[in-house]
Amino acid sequence: MSTRDSHEDHVPDMDDAAPGQEVVNDREPIGGLTGYIIGFGLALLLTAASFAVVMTDLVYAPAVISALVVLAIAQMGVHLVFFLHLTTGPDNTNNALALAFGVFVVVLLVLGSIWIMSHLDHAMMPAHQMAPGGF
Amino acid sequence: MSATTATGGLPSDISSRSGAHDPYRLGRHDGGAGVGEGGPASRYVTVSYGFWIFLLSDIIMFSAFFAGYAVLSGATEGGPTGRELFDLPRVAIQTGLLLTSSFTCGLASLASHRRDQLFTQVWLAVSGLLGAGFLLLELQEFATMISDGAGPSRSAFLSSFFALVGCHGLHVGLGLLFLATMMAQLAVKGFRDDILRRLHCFNLFWHALDIVWIAIFSLVYLLGASS
Incomplete structure (x- = not known):
C-alpha cells in the first residue's frame, strides 16, 4: 500500500496496532513529537497540581484524598494516551480490552482489600477488653 | 464479471489511497481492522502485545502491594x-526526574523510527542518567530512614512502605540494566x-x-504527608 510508512523495515500492520506503536498513530494528534510534548506538558501540570493540593490550603482538607486520586487517575490517562499511544480505534481493541481487564482486577484487589480489612478492624474486639485467658 | 472488472480496474484503487483519510479502513471488508479478516498480526504486534x-x-502485582500499604498505613506502632x-521536595525532584526520563525515552523511540543511531543513543543515555538519578x-x-531507626522492621506501616517503594525501585534498577543492554545491542547490531x-x-x-510512580507519589507520599 502506498500509504504505508516506508521507513519501517517491517510492514506496519494497520489492522492491529502494537501497544505504544508510533507509526500507526503518525496521522493522529497524539502521535509524533507533538504528542510527546503535549503529554509532557499535561503531566507536569497535573504533577504540580497534586503537590499544590498538599502543600497549600487551596483544597478543603477532607477532600484532599479525593483530589489526589482524581489527579493521579488523570495523569495516568495522560501517560496512556500520549506516551503509550493507546487509542480506542479498532486497531487497538486488543490493547484496550487487556487494559480494561487489568484495571478491573486492580480495582477489585485494592478496594476489596480495604473494604474487607476495615470491616475486620471494626469487628475485632479491642485488645484491652479481651479476657486475660483469651476467648 | 463486469462488476469485478469495474471495481478491480478502477484507475485509482480506492483502498490504496484512502489510508490517509481512513487509516483503519472502517467498514471495508478487504481485511480491514476489527473484522478478523486481516490474517495473523505481524511479529512486532504480537511481541508488543505479549509484553503489554x-x-x-x-x-x-503492584496493586497487591498498594492494597497492603493502604491497609497497614495507619499501623505505625x-x-x-x-x-x-516524607520529604516532599525530594519526592518532587524524583517525580521530575522520572517524568523527564519517560519523555526522553519517547524521543529516543522517535529517533529510532528515523533510524538515527546518534540521537537514539543520546536520548536513551539521557533517560538512563535521569533514571539513575x-x-x-x-x-x-532509604539510607536516611534506616539510620534514623525507621527501617522496615520498625512497624507494619514501614514494612509495607519499604516493600512497595522498594519494589518500584527494583523495577527501575532492572529497567536501567535493560536500557544499557539495549544501547549496547543497538550499537553493535544496528x-x-x-x-x-x-x-x-x-x-x-x-x-x-512512570505510571506506577504516579500512584506512589500521589497515594503514598502526598497523602501520607497530608494526613
Missing part, C-alpha cells in the same frame, strides 16, 4: 508516621527488526514504571 500483558500483570518521614535519591532516602522490537518493549516498560 506482562506489564498489566506487573501492575496487578507508636513509631514515626509518614508526615514525619531517581534511584540514587531513593536509595539516599536497527534490526528484533532489536527494534526489544527497544519498543523497553519503551513500554519505562512508561509503565
Whole structure:
C-alpha cells in the first residue's frame, strides 16, 4: 500500500496496532513529537497540581484524598494516551480490552482489600477488653 | 464479471489511497481492522502485545502491594508516621526526574523510527542518567530512614512502605540494566527488526514504571504527608 510508512523495515500492520506503536498513530494528534510534548506538558501540570493540593490550603482538607486520586487517575490517562499511544480505534481493541481487564482486577484487589480489612478492624474486639485467658 | 472488472480496474484503487483519510479502513471488508479478516498480526504486534500483558500483570502485582500499604498505613506502632518521614521536595525532584526520563525515552523511540543511531543513543543515555538519578535519591532516602531507626522492621506501616517503594525501585534498577543492554545491542547490531522490537518493549516498560510512580507519589507520599 502506498500509504504505508516506508521507513519501517517491517510492514506496519494497520489492522492491529502494537501497544505504544508510533507509526500507526503518525496521522493522529497524539502521535509524533507533538504528542510527546503535549503529554509532557499535561503531566507536569497535573504533577504540580497534586503537590499544590498538599502543600497549600487551596483544597478543603477532607477532600484532599479525593483530589489526589482524581489527579493521579488523570495523569495516568495522560501517560496512556500520549506516551503509550493507546487509542480506542479498532486497531487497538486488543490493547484496550487487556487494559480494561487489568484495571478491573486492580480495582477489585485494592478496594476489596480495604473494604474487607476495615470491616475486620471494626469487628475485632479491642485488645484491652479481651479476657486475660483469651476467648 | 463486469462488476469485478469495474471495481478491480478502477484507475485509482480506492483502498490504496484512502489510508490517509481512513487509516483503519472502517467498514471495508478487504481485511480491514476489527473484522478478523486481516490474517495473523505481524511479529512486532504480537511481541508488543505479549509484553503489554506482562506489564498489566506487573501492575496487578503492584496493586497487591498498594492494597497492603493502604491497609497497614495507619499501623505505625507508636513509631514515626509518614508526615514525619516524607520529604516532599525530594519526592518532587524524583517525580521530575522520572517524568523527564519517560519523555526522553519517547524521543529516543522517535529517533529510532528515523533510524538515527546518534540521537537514539543520546536520548536513551539521557533517560538512563535521569533514571539513575531517581534511584540514587531513593536509595539516599532509604539510607536516611534506616539510620534514623525507621527501617522496615520498625512497624507494619514501614514494612509495607519499604516493600512497595522498594519494589518500584527494583523495577527501575532492572529497567536501567535493560536500557544499557539495549544501547549496547543497538550499537553493535544496528536497527534490526528484533532489536527494534526489544527497544519498543523497553519503551513500554519505562512508561509503565512512570505510571506506577504516579500512584506512589500521589497515594503514598502526598497523602501520607497530608494526613
